[in-house]
Amino acid sequence: MPKALNLEELKSKANDIRKLIVRCTTAAGSGHPSSSLSATDVVTALYFGGFMKYNPQQPRDPDRDRFILSKGHACPVLYSAMAEAGYFSVDDIMTLRKLGSPWEGHPNMRRLPGIEASTGSLGQGLSIGIGHALAGRLDKKSYHVYVMLGDGETGEGQVWEAFAAAEKYRLNNLTAIVDRNGYQQTGATKDVLDMGDLAGKIASFGWNVQTINGNKMDEVVHALEKARAVKDQPTAIVANTKKGFGILPVLETTGDLNYHGKPLSKELAEKALALLSQTN
């Protein structure tokens, strides 16, 4: 289990990861930086806040905790966190999306040890996580399973089938985090498919639910601590975030606050990196 960073260190780590996200997607010339940036604080806390036990040298250790990125298009945040954690190098992830590179446009578990699920078709990660959680119970293992979903992704019926099943089995070894950034591909979630009281809906499925500001590291850490303490229920964290968090002033200049599925130009990336350097 890697050493847990303190709050200030976690913030700085999140910032480093944000820089990598901007760099690797701009180098690739395609990808989903804004979807990755909203999720960065949660992913950083999971990998570096002492919540997940893992060993980059033994990515298949049966006792490891699992993180499944159900919103697979945000894999630049996962690749960047894993590079920082020592699974592979920063140079490696700069080959993102290039022919021959296992750092594909969406996570491919067959090519990259440490990736727990091949995702990219939205809606399936929570169910896969239930499979891991049920297996952990059968094998009398104490590992924990974390799944991150997008808010648009909760439009998939399968997500709700999974919410129901996890409650049936009272999976206290499962935590779902919804990255509620308010946007999906074609617009704001409130215009495309408004889930309204998302927290209330998940709670009505029998889950323990917390709602936090998912771009505030102290709130993220606190919520993950509380989730671990819940003993007889699965926990969901509705993380209210901003798509593109960390470089919002740069995205504002483009007039597109969703900025879905496109990399920053070289010029914008430089501005974004300069901004992130100031924050450090």
Added chain:
Amino acid sequence: MYLGELSGLKLGPAPRDAFGDAFKELGKTNPLLVTVDGDVGNSTRTEPFALAYPDRGFNVGIAESNMVSIAGGLAACGKIPIVASFACFLMDNAFDQIRMSVAFPQMNVKMVGSHTGISIGEDGPSQMGIEDVALACSLPGVVVIVPSDAATTRAATAAMIEHVGPTYLRVGRGKLAEIHAPGVKFQIGKAIQVRDGSDVTIVANGLMVAAAVDAATLLAKDGVKARVLDMHTIKPIDAEALAAAAKETGAIVVAEEHLHHGGLGSVVAQVTAAAHPVPMEFVNVGDTYAESGDPDGLLKKYDLTAEHVVRAARRAIQRKAS
């Protein structure tokens, strides 16, 4: 270098753009047309229609199963729904809904799958529609169309809307060479002969028609005369054109941007085996998932170039002799 360039073909619009334009245009005169989107209308190009006729565009969010069954309900009430997503999310994700809400009750739903094949490139295998044709062809009573360029995509869009019954139209993401003249005569189930020849027939659809034309150009340099058939409709297949090709050229190559099993190759092989067996060779993605990468690099790595078609044609011709 794009497919078809070698043969002097001009680069035209992407099939998805041609589809989007034609659909919006047809919406003007056909008030029955509606569209159901799953949060990807700006990718599939149903968005221009939905913006032009907002009361006839429904975006139900990232929920393909729901989207398809809603289309089934709209069709039951006499509407003509165009339901579109990435081919993999439409066909693969909502397959049982397609079976029960569209195919089994023979609803007049027009399914359109974009982002087909491996040539979508960098997004990688999870977004690549390479099983879609096999799935669509497996469904009784569903017409399956894979156009090769902008002109035939426009024509196919109109033809599928005119056709009464469920259809599947496959529209690729990237720009393709112009194989056909604008206003080309297009009929569901009727292949278009693009080149005549007597030594071998290359049966192709989608982006592989341009590769087939290039292959014919290359083969001609060695005096080999290849016939090229644009088999835009896989179901119902043009059995007559295939039987004639088998008899007159004695060898067939099938080229498609799809998995080996269940696509155009399988259908052509079944028909040819029954009508007039001849040596056949297949050019396709194979029995594998691909990977992320640039479209050209991927087409080369996964054997989808004019050179691969040429080699397959030579093998088929050689087998004729033995």
